Amino acid sequence: MSLINIGLTGLQSNQSALSTTGNNVTNANTPGYSRQQVDFAANASQSGAAGFQGKGVSIADIRRLNDEFINTQLRSDTTLHGEQEALVANLRELDNLLGTENTGLSQSIDSYFGALQSAAEDPSSIPLRQQVISQAEALNARFKSIDGQLQNRERTLDQKLSADITEINSLASGIAELNQAIAAAPGRAQGKEANDLLDQRDEKLRELSELVQVRTNSNSDGTINVQIGQGQELVNGANKSQLRLSGSSDQSGRREIMLVRGGSEKNITAEISGGSLGGNLRFRDQVLEPTINSIGRIALGVAEQVNQVHERGSTLDGNMGGLFFSDINDPAVAERRITPASNNAQPDDRLASVVITDTSKLDTRSYNLEFTGPTDRDYQLRDAVTGVQVQGGKIPQELPATISGEGFAINLQSGSFQQGDSFQIRPTFAGARDFAVALERPQDLALGSPIKATTGTGNQGTGSITQGEMLDVRDPVTGRPLQSLDSNGNMSPPLTVRFISDTRFEVLDATDPANPKPLNPPMNNQRFNPGSSNDLFATDPGARSISSMGNALGIIGSGDNNGFAAQELTVRNRDSVTGKVTETTVGPLGPDASARDIANALSNSRGVSATAYTEVRLADIGGAGPTDLTVTVGGQAVTLTVTGELNADSINQAIADSEEFAGLGLVAKSDGEGLTLLSDRGDDITVALDGAGTLDVQKINPYDRSVATSQALASGGNATVGGVVDVTLADGVRVNANNNEFFRQSPASSSAYTGFQFQISGRPVAGDSFDLRSNPDGTADNRNGLALGSLKNGASLGRDGQNFGTAYASVVEAVGSATRSAQIDEEAARTLKRQSEDRWQSASGVNLDEEAGKLIQYQAAYNASAQVVSIARDLFDTLLGTFR
Numbered sequence: 001m002s003l004i005n006i007g008l009t010g011l012q013s014n015q016s017a018l019s020t021t022g023n024n025v026t027n028a029n030t031p032g033y034s035r036q037q038v039d040f041a042a043n044a045s046q047s048g049a050a051g052f053q054g055k056g057v058s059i060a061d062i063r064r065l066n067d068e069f070i071n072t073q074l075r076s077d078t079t080l081h082g083e084q085e086a087l088v089a090n091l092r093e094l095d096n097l098l099g100t101e102n103t104g105l106s107q108s109i110d111s112y113f114g115a116l117q118s119a120a121e122d123p124s125s126i127p128l129r130q131q132v133i134s135q136a137e138a139l140n141a142r143f144k145s146i147d148g149q150l151q152n153r154e155r156t157l158d159q160k161l162s163a164d165i166t167e168i169n170s171l172a173s174g175i176a177e178l179n180q181a182i183a184a185a186p187g188r189a190q191g192k193e194a195n196d197l198l199d200q201r202d203e204k205l206r207e208l209s210e211l212v213q214v215r216t217n218s219n220s221d222g223t224i225n226v227q228i229g230q231g232q233e234l235v236n237g238a239n240k241s242q243l244r245l246s247g248s249s250d251q252s253g254r255r256e257i258m259l260v261r262g263g264s265e266k267n268i269t270a271e272i273s274g275g276s277l278g279g280n281l282r283f284r285d286q287v288l289e290p291t292i293n294s295i296g297r298i299a300l301g302v303a304e305q306v307n308q309v310h311e312r313g314s315t316l317d318g319n320m321g322g323l324f325f326s327d328i329n330d331p332a333v334a335e336r337r338i339t340p341a342s343n344n345a346q347p348d349d350r351l352a353s354v355v356i357t358d359t360s361k362l363d364t365r366s367y368n369l370e371f372t373g374p375t376d377r378d379y380q381l382r383d384a385v386t387g388v389q390v391q392g393g394k395i396p397q398e399l400p401a402t403i404s405g406e407g408f409a410i411n412l413q414s415g416s417f418q419q420g421d422s423f424q425i426r427p428t429f430a431g432a433r434d435f436a437v438a439l440e441r442p443q444d445l446a447l448g449s450p451i452k453a454t455t456g457t458g459n460q461g462t463g464s465i466t467q468g469e470m471l472d473v474r475d476p477v478t479g480r481p482l483q484s485l486d487s488n489g490n491m492s493p494p495l496t497v498r499f500i501s502d503t504r505f506e507v508l509d510a511t512d513p514a515n516p517k518p519l520n521p522p523m524n525n526q527r528f529n530p531g532s533s534n535d536l537f538a539t540d541p542g543a544r545s546i547s548s549m550g551n552a553l554g555i556i557g558s559g560d561n562n563g564f565a566a567q568e569l570t571v572r573n574r575d576s577v578t579g580k581v582t583e584t585t586v587g588p589l590g591p592d593a594s595a596r597d598i599a600n601a602l603s604n605s606r607g608v609s610a611t612a613y614t615e616v617r618l619a620d621i622g623g624a625g626p627t628d629l630t631v632t633v634g635g636q637a638v639t640l641t642v643t644g645e646l647n648a649d650s651i652n653q654a655i656a657d658s659e660e661f662a663g664l665g666l667v668a669k670s671d672g673e674g675l676t677l678l679s680d681r682g683d684d685i686t687v688a689l690d691g692a693g694t695l696d697v698q699k700i701n702p703y704d705r706s707v708a709t710s711q712a713l714a715s716g717g718n719a720t721v722g723g724v725v726d727v728t729l730a731d732g733v734r735v736n737a738n739n740n741e742f743f744r745q746s747p748a749s750s751s752a753y754t755g756f757q758f759q760i761s762g763r764p765v766a767g768d769s770f771d772l773r774s775n776p777d778g779t780a781d782n783r784n785g786l787a788l789g790s791l792k793n794g795a796s797l798g799r800d801g802q803n804f805g806t807a808y809a810s811v812v813e814a815v816g817s818a819t820r821s822a823q824i825d826e827e828a829a830r831t832l833k834r835q836s837e838d839r840w841q842s843a844s845g846v847n848l849d850e851e852a853g854k855l856i857q858y859q860a861a862y863n864a865s866a867q868v869v870s871i872a873r874d875l876f877d878t879l880l881g882t883f884r
Helices: 003-026 068-099 106-121 126-184 195-211 275-311 331-336 595-603 648-657 783-789 804-844 848-881
Strands: 036-042 046-048 051-053 057-064 214-218 224-228 232-236 242-245 257-261 264-267 338-340 351-356 367-370 378-383 389-394 401-404 408-414 422-425 451-455 495-499 504-509 517-527 544-547 567-574 581-589 608-622 627-633 636-642 666-670 675-679 685-691 694-700 707-713 718-721 724-729 733-737 759-761 769-774
Touching: 003 036, 003 057, 003 848, 057 195, 068 126, 068 195, 068 214, 068 275, 068 804, 106 126, 106 783, 106 804, 126 195, 126 224, 126 232, 126 242, 126 275, 195 214, 195 224, 195 275, 232 257, 275 783, 275 804, 331 351, 338 351, 517 544, 517 608, 517 724, 544 733, 567 595, 581 595, 595 608, 595 724, 608 648, 608 685, 608 707, 636 648, 648 666, 648 675, 675 685, 685 694, 685 707, 694 718, 707 718, 724 733
Parallel strands: none
Antiparallel strands: 036 057, 046 051, 214 224, 224 232, 242 257, 257 264, 338 422, 351 408, 367 378, 367 422, 378 389, 401 408, 451 769, 495 504, 495 769, 504 517, 544 724, 567 581, 567 733, 608 675, 608 694, 608 724, 627 636, 627 685, 666 675, 685 718, 694 707
16 A cells, blocks of 8 residues: 555544544533544555555544443432432422421310310310310311322322323333334444434433333344333333323322233333332322321221210210211212222122221221132232232122221122222221211210119118210121110110129119019129129120020929030130131030039130029928928038928028038028029039928029929929029130030020120129119210210220320321431432442543543644655655656
């Protein structure tokens, strides 16, 4: 190659280097522009006589200085900062709303319960009663205000999500178009890259990373695939998917991020992370919605728990208290707590609702109910944020059906629920919005209690009784009104507590005070612990009562045999959480087992409390002359000798004169016509007669004190009477028998829960009594008012048992803590992003000082190459001159 050609290659190469450097300088401020560098390569040498002769220089490549590892790190740190930045901006607004006294809830809660406590101090005051209603309205307004502002923030957040999605879709389209252009770029077959197109694509990826977490995979044709979130493909070569926000601002329910590909779409909300989209979603799902749910739970708790106590009281007019706040399970409200997905299969005929069953068990989560298959009846209930399954199972073939959650129940009433259906379940989300005051008249404020107790005027012991506490007016298990009070708030029936002994009492129906009768089911032989406070009634709303009303009730035996046939009992215990049923076999019992033995055997089973007693009445007593009456209990026999006329009083006197009789543990009582013997432990009682007298041994029906069966005794005769057993079964416990001998095979049960409670303490004695009655003159009674006021600190919300004030304080603290934590994380993320930007700038950015140096370098090389060409031309001219 000639010298001139060598010089020309230098001119051309250095001119290209100058152009590339000039391009770097002019694009120094272009976003995403990567510095380009010219790679020089010596042309292949030519072999000659003197050796290899060089042929100049050429441009091997013009490459951009770009490190994919640094790009990936920059996108990762950009994503992290974008998420934290969006989260902090949202949290600051929410923290300012909740943390300010004038916009918070604490003051309104305090004022409302303070008004209740003031009214309880003077329950007859109309102005104080009116103040309670006024403060309730103020509390309602505060709930509405906070909820409205939170709902506005949710709508604003939906707009942010929509804007983010629109930008993501635009960037996805741009990346797909650039992929197509890069794949078709001239020179790719020779390994030459379209630098500017690659820069544009990397910049769009960086912009995309500001919105959502991005991952990329390279293809052999120069294109890339782009995944967002947890691997959802947004771009595949020249093809792109689209995101959309489900629902609309006019619809209820949480709006979800849907990935649309072809003719199908998928909910990917739970898989989105990073960037402003991830930050906004994180704020919505982990902070805003739980905050709305928490405020709603407080509103539901105030409404439900105040209503429960208020319904248990009596008004100034003597009526039972009604709802103070609106019904939290109004059908229209319950239906709004469940929202079907827009893509549920047709027909759209499903009717469902969500009712609150217990605000003390509610948490602040939202849920997704999904019918996952393989059949239309298979369902899963999942946490809406984490996706974790909290429950699963099958609904029955025939509707309606109920799916129970923690503090709520999903009622599927009718319709074609089918595989693929999904529903949003938000039990507490609208609690504050639906909160309302139902009470209008101050006279209807139920500050008094509808029940009271009085002590018998002839009591000899030191026993005392409380004035009574109303627990419920509705059965907590069934929701139906309890039978213990009629619609006017009168105790139905009125009751009398009568002590049989120092350690036993009975509760009787005192509709006729002069002739109290056993209850149905009976409470005839209740244990009493002297010197302690004793509850009179069951506290378990699900408790049931059964009695031994089998064939044995009509049997009287003789000798050592009470006549009872053998029986085997099965105790079934259903776990309230899992629903699992366990069975325990009791027995076989007998034959001739005493009621005491049967009660002891039953009481060894979990959830079973049994008491036994034996009651014998000696009636139609007559005859003159000496008579020996022998009474045997538990193998111990005592003979009573009556020398004169045999009658109830003479036998009673013989008992009083006998020092041994007390050792039998019997209570004896004469009414002048007959004599009753009672074993409060349930031992068999055997009565034997010798001498001139006669009598009837009667077995008493515990339900109505009628004679169940009797046996006449004359000299030489005996009769053995076995006892009865009363059983209280805890919620979920049932008892069955293998025959009808002692218990019926399927004993009829009645609720043992009265909805009220009294306590007796001290040391009553046999014959003492207490009357439990309605409280018609409750104008000055403030017991229910005190109970209402105590809810401020005594109410219970959630598993941790927070009261209303601490529940709200926890919400404020949680938001404040999240704000502070997010601010720290945002500062750290900003630092990481800045470091990554600096690394990228160092590796790929344009350094003007460096480029200025290169301009001088390349200019000098260009001038030198030009000098080579000039010398070559002079030599050529000299050569030509020699031939002229």
